[in-house]
Amino acid sequence: MSRVRLNLERASSHATRLVGALWGETFPFYYVMEYPKSGGTWLAQMIADYLQIPRPQKPIFPIGFRSVIHGHWSYSPRLRRVFYLVRDGRDVVVSSYFRAIGEIEHPPFANSRSYYRKRFPSLFDPTKDPRKDVREILPRFICEWSTRPAGTRHPWPAHIAMWVDKPHVVVVRYEDLLEDAVSTLARALPTHTGREVDLDALRITVEKFSFERQAGRKRGVEVPGAVLRKGVAGDWRNHFTRAAGAAFHARCGATLVNLGYERDGGWVDALPD
Numbered sequence: 001m002s003r004v005r006l007n008l009e010r011a012s013s014h015a016t017r018l019v020g021a022l023w024g025e026t027f028p029f030y031y032v033m034e035y036p037k038s039g040g041t042w043l044a045q046m047i048a049d050y051l052q053i054p055r056p057q058k059p060i061f062p063i064g065f066r067s068v069i070h071g072h073w074s075y076s077p078r079l080r081r082v083f084y085l086v087r088d089g090r091d092v093v094v095s096s097y098f099r100a101i102g103e104i105e106h107p108p109f110a111n112s113r114s115y116y117r118k119r120f121p122s123l124f125d126p127t128k129d130p131r132k133d134v135r136e137i138l139p140r141f142i143c144e145w146s147t148r149p150a151g152t153r154h155p156w157p158a159h160i161a162m163w164v165d166k167p168h169v170v171v172v173r174y175e176d177l178l179e180d181a182v183s184t185l186a187r188a189l190p191t192h193t194g195r196e197v198d199l200d201a202l203r204i205t206v207e208k209f210s211f212e213r214q215a216g217r218k219r220g221v222e223v224p225g226a227v228l229r230k231g232v233a234g235d236w237r238n239h240f241t242r243a244a245g246a247a248f249h250a251r252c253g254a255t256l257v258n259l260g261y262e263r264d265g266g267w268v269d270a271l272p273d
Contacts, residue, residue: 037087
């Protein structure tokens with residue numbers, strides 16, 4: 001992608017934030033906000049399809065029509081009709097790890113490798129293979145990810161704290177969507193639409209955007225480098241050592257407990273050395 005196009009997309013995103021904050025009620029917008037790699041694209045796809053409204057992707061002009069807007073923005077009290085997606089941060093960091101590797105191997109932009117080298121130098125260690133040596137690299141990667149995250153200016157705990165328990169924000173859990181997307185959306189949608197859900201239409205939408213339909217394989221079956229990697233919860237257990245757990249707990253443990261994923265830090269002691 002050319003730098004001109006990339007700059008236009010960034011300018012459009014900033015302008016759309018301003019439009020949403022000042023005139024969002026005119027259109028109106030529905031927002032799907034998330035910390036990167038929490039599953040927001042999936043949620044935005046389903047909401048847009050069910051409501052039968054556009055979901056603009058990488059526009060070069062500000063959005064000025066009724067639509068679903070997906071992003072990783074900072075919180076603004078002026079935004080209405082927000083669905084904020086949360087996911088177990090341990091799965092988020094593992095997903096971020098493999099996403100970064102994929103974009104280093106196949107750069108989508110001219111500066112992708114330099115972008116990731118600045119944020120995650122652990123992935124460029126010449127003595128390690130980032131796909132084979134995940135358990136060795138991950139503790140250091142977690143420290144880097146929690147300091148200089150990719151795709152947002154805010155670390156995972158700060159991003160969560162900005163959005164959770166705020167007015168006009170409905171929190172949706174990624175794990176609940178995986179378990180029963182129809183029931184989860186049927187509970188979330190009426191808050192912002194003001195209408196009872198058409199369950200038959202919602203089931204069609206959920207099936208249309210299932211992992212199996214989009215990826216062409218079963219959940220849990222990984223294809224290295226694929227945008228849709230596994231589509232499961234709890235994959236972090238396959239990669240975390242006690243060192244990785246300690247690194248995560250030190251930086252994000254309180255948020256993990258506040259979200260209800262753990263009762264305390266005891267989960268770290270159960271990890272392998």
